[in-house]
Amino acid sequence: MAYRYAVAGLGLALMGLGGALLVQQPSPWRIALWLAGAVVVHDGLVAPLVIAVAALTGAFGLRLRGVPRAALIVAGSLTAIALPPLLRPGGTANPTVVPLDYLRNWLLTMAAVALAAGLYAGTRAALRGARRRT
Structure with a gap:
């Protein structure tokens, strides 16, 4: 119970700090x-x-439970973050604003999420199968 109060107090303190910084x-x-x-x-x-x-x-x-659900949530969150540069590609006056290929990097990130979810699910299934055999 003390842990919950400590985390809640920390959260409230950080919200207060954010509000103070916002006003400044x-x-x-x-x-x-x-x-x-x-x-x-x-x-x-x-x-x-x-x-x-x-x-x-x-x-x-x-x-969809467990790993597939988590992978979809991560993929959706990453897509929401990447949407602005994905929807408005092209050069800018300042070349350092978006210096990377967002579409390629987004696709690589989605592949990494799918690969990690697949490896995790496959490893879990293999371990479950190994436990059943022993």
């Missing part, structure tokens, strides 16, 4: 507007998409 910014309303936009995008776009994917997979008899 030259234009705190722009940052607050951006944060509100993030909440709207999450609640209006990301959460309904996750629910729709869960409903569709359930309708087709697929039960």
